[in-house]
Amino acid sequence: MGRYVARRLLQMIPVFIGSTLLIFLMMYALPGDPVRALMGDQAYDPAVVESIKRDLGLDLPVWQQYLNYLGGLLQGDFGTEIASKRPVAEIIAQAFPVTIRLTLFAFAFTVFVGIGLGVIAGLRPDSVRDRGLLTLTLVLISMPSFVLGYLMQFFFAFQLGITTPTVQDSESFGDLLLPAIVLGSLSLAYVARLTRTSMAENLRADYMRTAIAKGLPKHRIVGVHLMRNSLIPVVTFLGTDIGNLMTGAIVTEGIFNVQGVGDAIYEALFRREGATVVGIASLIVIVYLITSLLVDLLYAVLDPRIRYA
Amino acid sequence: MPEKTADTVRKTAVIDNPAPETTALVTEGPSAAKARSLWSDAWHDLRRNPLFLVSAVLILLLLTMAAVPGLFTSASPRHADLANHYLQHPNWGNFFAPDWLGYDGQGRSIYARIVYGARASILVGVGVTLLVAILGTTIGMLAGYFGGWLDSVLSRITDVFMGIPYLLGALVILTSFEVRSVWVVMLAMAFLGWTQIARVARGSVITIKQADYVVAAKALGASTSRILLKHILPNALAPIIVVATIALGGYIAAEATLSFLGVGLAEPTVSWGVDVSAGREQLRNAPYVLIIPSVMVSITVLSFLMFGDAVRNALDPKMR
Numbered sequence A: 001m002g003r004y005v006a007r008r009l010l011q012m013i014p015v016f017i018g019s020t021l022l023i024f025l026m027m028y029a030l031p032g033d034p035v036r037a038l039m040g041d042q043a044y045d046p047a048v049v050e051s052i053k054r055d056l057g058l059d060l061p062v063w064q065q066y067l068n069y070l071g072g073l074l075q076g077d078f079g080t081e082i083a084s085k086r087p088v089a090e091i092i093a094q095a096f097p098v099t100i101r102l103t104l105f106a107f108a109f110t111v112f113v114g115i116g117l118g119v120i121a122g123l124r125p126d127s128v129r130d131r132g133l134l135t136l137t138l139v140l141i142s143m144p145s146f147v148l149g150y151l152m153q154f155f156f157a158f159q160l161g162i163t164t165p166t167v168q169d170s171e172s173f174g175d176l177l178l179p180a181i182v183l184g185s186l187s188l189a190y191v192a193r194l195t196r197t198s199m200a201e202n203l204r205a206d207y208m209r210t211a212i213a214k215g216l217p218k219h220r221i222v223g224v225h226l227m228r229n230s231l232i233p234v235v236t237f238l239g240t241d242i243g244n245l246m247t248g249a250i251v252t253e254g255i256f257n258v259q260g261v262g263d264a265i266y267e268a269l270f271r272r273e274g275a276t277v278v279g280i281a282s283l284i285v286i287v288y289l290i291t292s293l294l295v296d297l298l299y300a301v302l303d304p305r306i307r308y309a
Numbered sequence B: 001m002p003e004k005t006a007d008t009v010r011k012t013a014v015i016d017n018p019a020p021e022t023t024a025l026v027t028e029g030p031s032a033a034k035a036r037s038l039w040s041d042a043w044h045d046l047r048r049n050p051l052f053l054v055s056a057v058l059i060l061l062l063l064t065m066a067a068v069p070g071l072f073t074s075a076s077p078r079h080a081d082l083a084n085h086y087l088q089h090p091n092w093g094n095f096f097a098p099d100w101l102g103y104d105g106q107g108r109s110i111y112a113r114i115v116y117g118a119r120a121s122i123l124v125g126v127g128v129t130l131l132v133a134i135l136g137t138t139i140g141m142l143a144g145y146f147g148g149w150l151d152s153v154l155s156r157i158t159d160v161f162m163g164i165p166y167l168l169g170a171l172v173i174l175t176s177f178e179v180r181s182v183w184v185v186m187l188a189m190a191f192l193g194w195t196q197i198a199r200v201a202r203g204s205v206i207t208i209k210q211a212d213y214v215v216a217a218k219a220l221g222a223s224t225s226r227i228l229l230k231h232i233l234p235n236a237l238a239p240i241i242v243v244a245t246i247a248l249g250g251y252i253a254a255e256a257t258l259s260f261l262g263v264g265l266a267e268p269t270v271s272w273g274v275d276v277s278a279g280r281e282q283l284r285n286a287p288y289v290l291i292i293p294s295v296m297v298s299i300t301v302l303s304f305l306m307f308g309d310a311v312r313n314a315l316d317p318k319m320r
Helices: A002-029 A034-039 A046-056 A062-074 A088-123 A128-141 A145-159 A173-202 A206-213 A218-256 A261-270 A274-302 B002-016 B018-028 B030-034 B038-046 B050-067 B110-146 B148-163 B166-175 B182-193 B195-208 B212-219 B224-261 B272-282 B288-315
Strands: none
Touching: A002 A062, A002 A274, A002 B148, A002 B166, A034 A046, A062 A274, A088 A128, A088 A173, A088 A218, A088 A261, A088 A274, A128 A173, A128 B288, A145 A173, A145 A218, A145 B224, A145 B272, A145 B288, A173 A218, A206 A218, A218 A261, A218 A274, A218 B166, A218 B224, A261 A274, A261 B166, A274 B148, A274 B166, B038 B288, B050 B110, B050 B288, B110 B148, B110 B182, B110 B195, B110 B224, B110 B272, B110 B288, B148 B195, B166 B182, B166 B224, B182 B224, B195 B224, B212 B224, B224 B272, B224 B288, B272 B288
């Protein structure tokens, strides 16, 4: 187990370096210049631009810039924004907790409601409630989150007046409820479908017949025998989904005006603030890599047949 | 719902009208009916699947809309007349007229923009799917067939691309382009999206390359390119097509999301995502300016999803 974790952690290093390098290259090698963006539409002196670039190390070759950046990152230095002169670490420290809260909220919603609906449908395959659920999830999957977001905003804020159209306080749980539901709805639909399919399949398994024949109480059959075996594909999906939820937050945070990572990265992109974009992206990649490791470890908990040497 | 409907429909079709089956047998000869290939078997299934028929009709309609929008409306999507302000509400009874769905903030016919917007969505969706299928299949086949160091390198590259969240990567690439034509958006989305198909293709090629017919072809001295193109590719195609058709709907949604965020297509290209984005300002007073193109995006994605579902059920032997 320990050796397996160590090996996986070592394998993460090239993937992490590769992903950050790719984002770095996309940010710095493609056209678009942060110092030019600083000048806006005004006329500017090329010499001034050159000297600012030299001060920031932007005149170096890209590979050297990347090494400098990576070196700083390893020492916990995320760099500084060019326009505002704010350290990127400060921006991240301010925005990350908000997004993590939103993501966890959406994740909890996905897990409980998604698995719950999947169980309800999967226990009676082909019943009316099963068909209804599958139709509902198909509709949810076909709605991009901005569509659902604005529909929710329109009905709950403008028609019914229950909530405010945008989030007033990004720290408050009540305010984050609607954005979290919108953010989690796509994953919810996938989780419900996966759970349902997996349960419907396992209902026919031999161990289920044995459990029923033994006369076990129903909650034990469903809760222990059926659920534990059916949840493996769902757990795989959920693990890779946290990273998607964090980037999906770019859209949701934009619609509901939540001051989180999505908001910060979206703004930074248009000002070509490479350090902010790469910094936040690297953190999201780390979250993605760690959750996929945790998922693989969870397999062993759910399925004792899987052992890691 | 999808897999089960396919099942029940097939059964009833067989029970209800055995007559056409037997006549087919007589006319086509026994050999044709006995050994149906995977593809003709799938087609046999699909024709009887209502889900497939509904989505196919919707997709045909959308494709016609994309190809010849002039058939559906005489109005121009770019003709702006501020006299037709968005507060002049839609004329719901006046079907297919320019004012049927009302006018947007700049006095352009929403119906005309819906019709003309289909082209961008379909073009990007189909284009990205084709590019991704070609790129992913090539990479996956090379990795799966040759194995060894090539496989390790290609698989690690796949891991790296998979580690980058799709939306974030697309945002980073697209913001650096001043002019974002349909092609730029398509290439950027394909550049990031090929990983899933590469993995699927690699997996199925690894299984297929041990098959007897591949060994036989090798023993007969067939060249590598012949083995790959004539023997492996046709047999590895089914799972790739399944993944690609289901992904198509997702790409259309992604294009709309990117256009909505202001980094995908932009004016003067007529696109549903751009229209949704423009409709935000009138959400309180004229919600239909935003809701109509949103619903259109959803219907399109839904048709392609149902289509992909039906194709998967027909091609996947496990569903039988």
